[in-house]
Amino acid sequence: MQAQQTKAKGLPGTVVAHQASHAKVYIGSPSIAILPNGDYLAAHDFFGEDSSEWTATKTAIYRSKNRGEAWKLETEIMGAFWSSLFVHKNNIYLLGTDRHFGNVVIRKSTDNGTHWTEPRDENSGLLLTGEYHTSAVPVVVYEGRIWRALETASGVEPDWGKRFGAMMISAPANTDLLKAANWTTSHSLPYHSAYLNGNFNGWLEGNAVVAPNGEIYNILRVDDKTSLTEKVALVSVDKNGLLASFDQNKDFVDFPGGSKKFTIRYDQVSASYWALVNNVPERHREAYHGQNPSLIRNTLSLISSSDLRNWTIRKEVLHHPNADHYGFQYADWVIDGNDLIFLSRTTWPDSNFEAGNSRQSKYLTFHKIFDFRALLNV
Template sequence: MKKYALFLCLFLYQMVGAQVPGSVVAYSPASSGLYIGSPSVCILPNGDYLASHDLFGPKSNEFEKPISKIYRSQDKGKTWTHIADINGQFWSKLFVHEKGLYFMGTSKHHGNTIIRKSTDNGNTWSEPTDAENGLLLAGEYHCAPMPLIEHDGKLWRAMEDAMGPIKKWGKRYGAFMMSIPLGADPMKATNWTSSNVLRHDSTLLGGNFGGWIEGNAVVDPNGQLWDVLRVDDKSTLEEKAAFVKISADGKTATFDRDADFVKFPGGSKKFSIRYDSKSKLYWTITNYIPDEIKAANKGRNPASIRNTQALFSSKDLRNWDLRKILLQHPDIIKHGFQYVDWLFEGKNNIIFLSRTAYEDGQGGAHNNHDANYMTFHRIKKFRKSKP
């Protein structure tokens, strides 16, 4: 019976999935109680693509021992094969560093900060048993599949401490940065440095500050490193990001409450920023809210509007230009393109994964947040994109 149900699900997704934008990497119907989260993508030295996601929702084990799934594509993202399940990995980013393949995130929803290594292109992974083997920080932590960058002789990765005194979403999260010298073993906890944690401050934004999470490690045009975070502010549809300054030694994080909240399209949802040396621009793919959608949804929490993904660029990290609408659906309740993870591909393209909520012939996604698909996409000649 289980085999028949699995066959039926696969058949339906193949029949209906053709209507879903992009190439389907993974599918989980709403009826399963397992929703697709945390898309992550990397390109292996041999040219293969790896993709990952975790599973959250009422039938998942996200608070105890969540599952992350790994997929491989050997045809530039056209088709994907499931190659591994990892028990005890959540909110995690795949990345290649100094010829090693790693998977960094948490052990569960608000779990330890951990990192795993694969020596066979993602088929099998190490276990984070102790501080010598991938257990980096014990406690309660939060993150998303965010970019890791090399700068000033170190590898940098933004994280959030989830051990604030008020155990509520947003209020429990504090921003900090992790770093490790290039050439050091990422699997050893003692090689990593953590900055101080900047806790939630209820007085920010005139009392409307709900929290900051899912930070980006980014270097500005002057060489200053920042942790650029998603900001929760339910009082307005004018979205913003927070710019937390990180010292050169990685030990000190500071925030100017008057200058470091910056208008940012899609800033109330997860976004990733990367710098392109050819165009000398910063690029992001973000859950932008177009003016016509703002006009029709006054008073709505901006974080709940996820039906548009758009490409933006910036010269200075603080002023952003719309380059192209990438994905959009008129319905904001049960359709969403979100938590995009992306990379530059070759000389002219961008590839990205989306956590996609879309119709599937079985009633669609549970809602726009609780996605039933992970989809793969490519932006060709992205530098020539125009609105």
């Protein structure tokens, strides 16, 4: 697979990667970072029936030296799945699992993403052993600690979603992040069948976010198949990284696109939290009435909030009228000056393939929202 393959008709954005085959292998878990030298680094993994996601999957790393105009495959990493890129002290890290429901592992690059360490044991990046779930979610540095949300995947209930427990890991920012002993693990909050009047099917893909009052939140996607009024869960984590708490009466919050994966980050310049989400537009709610909102991924919008509990849609960024075969999902983004840049796991037909559903993504695409803060004044 190579970057910059022939672009399908009408496909928005710049193609970073294209899985051009009939095989049931799809592009997942987009992650993007801006390196100290100004390069953009992009990562994605592979999933699907014909992939090796359950055994020894891989993550591909791409580089752009011209601010996203062109991309080149840099390397492929075996045993990396659901992983986040982040920069810390001029080094690049990749944190996720080693396979579907696998161990938690972290890798380090000291040469801007060309070569990576291998997590062989507890001193070289093997942080937790067992069954874990996550995605390419944010890593936050706050009050001298690094914070990263994930989920246990070994709950009593075996079903997807219901097996997940919400948790947070953290480590002192000035320690060796490859050593498991430096990381603290919170207890996990399991699935609870009574939440949302019995319509709660699990929480997942949590975001580590620092609230305006300094509290640390794990903000999670919430699976409720019965309502187009989507929600997220705000789980509080104490500053020692040990205790997680949740109040079902106040901590389920209305959030456009909350039943799909999202990335929330704070922007100091605008004093606002921003997220890219797969909302269900008001103009389509009648047509989608009664459908499972988590499968509706054909709209990508930029939203913002000042308090993490009240969110406003600022711009519809991408949309296709066909929700069954098109999707702009799992968007990961960062800020570059006045602009917001992002990657999308994009479902779009090519000459060899038409998706059977919105999740069968064959493209990784790059996009830019110019002068995004001006949208606060629209």
